[in-house]
Amino acid sequence: MAIVSMTVNGKPVTADIDPRTLLVQFLREHLRLTGTHVGCDTSQCGACVVHMNGAAVKACTVLALQADGGDVVTIEGLANGAELHPMQAAFREHHGLQCGYCTPGMIMTAVDMANRLGPDLSEETIRSELEGNICRCTGYHNIVRAVESGARAMAGQPMREAAE
Amino acid sequence: MYAFDYHKPTSLRQAASMLAKAEDAKILAGGHTLLPTMKQRLAAPSSLIDLGALAELQGIERKGRSVVVGAMTTHAAVASSDVVREAIPGLAEMAEMIGDPAVRTRGTIGGSVANNDPAADYPAACLALAATITTNKRKIEADDFFRGMFDTALEEGEIITKVSFPVPAKAAYAKFRNPASRYALAGVFVAKRGSEIRVAVTGAGADGVFRWTAAEEALKTRFSAKSLAGMAADASMMNSDIHADAEYRAHLVGVMARRAVEAATTR
Structure with missing residues (x-):
């Protein structure tokens, strides 16, 4: 066993864990933060994306011990109380989901994308940046619209309404 | 994944000493090959030595x-x-x-x-x-x-x-991806430094990365995509699998080499 300490969604956590515990297992099974999903478990699908030290990572392919001393943000850490994060609000407005399984990872990737590349994201950029997030409902059209709109909203620009 | 001991050295010297002492230890860098391999139980090191804390690297x-x-x-x-x-x-x-x-x-x-x-x-x-x-x-x-x-x-x-x-005078990389896995079916990196021209191929060879010397010779006359017109790699040296047979990979190497030279000469 090994002691791990990190900050998760702004709160310090410490636990005694088996070294082979993956970050995603630590979040889901130890902290009960089950918003982060496990899809493929092979770092391809992106359902497990969280932010670690400010950048998007696939939590199924990071040991919890590798995050020791770090700062982790999960989907649960985005909203401000009852107020959705602009990217979450954009996914709701544009119905950027079907079954919803990939959604937490999509949103965490989208927020990271906007943080790195700014508010004006072209469709081509968004589709290329979503390479590591797979939606098996194949509902990409609305996801792309949501990311485009959410990135603008993150910069304080008004949310574009979804087409009927 | 089988159990292992985890070590996080704080200096390169300490990492080397841990590696020398531990039997069957593996170095952990980004972990994006090693951890999936361990999950599949294709690797089962007794210890992992995580280099993540070494600022010197x-x-x-x-x-x-x-x-x-x-x-x-x-x-x-x-x-x-x-x-x-x-x-x-x-x-x-x-x-x-x-x-x-x-x-x-x-x-x-x-x-x-x-x-x-x-x-x-x-x-x-x-x-x-x-x-x-x-x-x-x-x-x-x-x-x-x-x-x-x-x-x-x-x-x-x-x-x-x-x-x-x-630092080369000119260099570029072109990759043809497997449409599903996105790994290279053929990736070609070309570089020109002084009179030296090197063409390296990944993804396609039957035994990993290699230098495509025929293309290097052809580019010595003129460093232009035209110098490689119609050229393909030797199919007998290519990997052949369900994703692409050797002939196709050999062809792709030629196409990617021309694209890389084109990119290197037009920036």
């Missing part, structure tokens, strides 16, 4: 006529580095083509080079740019380092510390 700097990249530098850091973009834009573009954004946040140059996956991108860049791989014990030229798929000149207890790339 991080960073990118211009040193004279070379760009030096620390072994634990991530693909994302290389892709977005002003130093790399200015000196060897083809190398930054190659780093940006690896995996996906979240993978590039974790994957490292040292890990990619040490693993020498036959479809990895960095081995082609190292070979074409005539890089020098430095370990805690010695310096190894790229030509001597890559020894066939998943095989390198690294010895037991050796840790890659940095990779040094001489």
Whole structure:
């Protein structure tokens, strides 16, 4: 066993864990933060994306011990109380989901994308940046619209309404 | 994944000493090959030595006529580095083509080079740019380092510390991806430095990364995509599998080489 300490969604956590515990297992099974999903478990699908030290990572392919001393943000850490994060609000407005399984990872990737590349994201950029997030409902059209709109909203620009 | 002991050394010397002492230990860099391999139980090291805390293995700097990249530098850091973009834009573009954004946040140059996956991108860049791989014990030229798929000149207890790339006059990388896995079916890195021209191919060869000497000779007459018109690699040396047979890969190597030269000569 090994002691791990990190900050998760702004709160310090410490636990005694088996070294082979993956970050995603630590979040889901130890902290009960089950918003982060496990899809493929092979770092391809992106359902497990969280932010670690400010950048998007696939939590199924990071040991919890590798995050020791770090700062982790999960989907649960985005909203401000009852107020959705602009990217979450954009996914709701544009119905950027079907079954919803990939959604937490999509949103965490989208927020990271906007943080790195700014508010004006072209469709081509968004589709290329979503390479590591797979939606098996194949509902990409609305996801792309949501990311485009959410990135603008993150910069304080008004949310574009979804087409009927 | 089988159980293991986890160690996080704080200096290279400590890492080397842990590696020497532990039986059947593996070095953990970005972990994006090792951890999936361990999950599949294809690797079951007794100990992992995580290099994540070694600041001395991080960073990118211009040193004279070379760009030096620390072994634990991530693909994302290389892709977005002003130093790399200015000196060897083809190398930054190659780093940006690896995996996906979240993978590039974790994957490292040292890990990619040490693993020498036959479809990895960095081995082609190292070979074409005539890089020098430095370990805690010695310096190894790229030509001597890559020894066939998943095989390198690294010895037991050796840790890659940095990779040094001489700045070329022209260089670029072109990759044809498997549409599902996105790994290279054929990736070609071309570089011209003085009168030396090097063409390195990944993804396609039956035994990992290799230099395509026929293309190098052809480009010596004139460094232009036209010099490679109609050329294809030797199909008898290509990998052949469900994704692409040897003839197709040999053809793709020619196409990617022409695209890389085109990109290198038009920037």
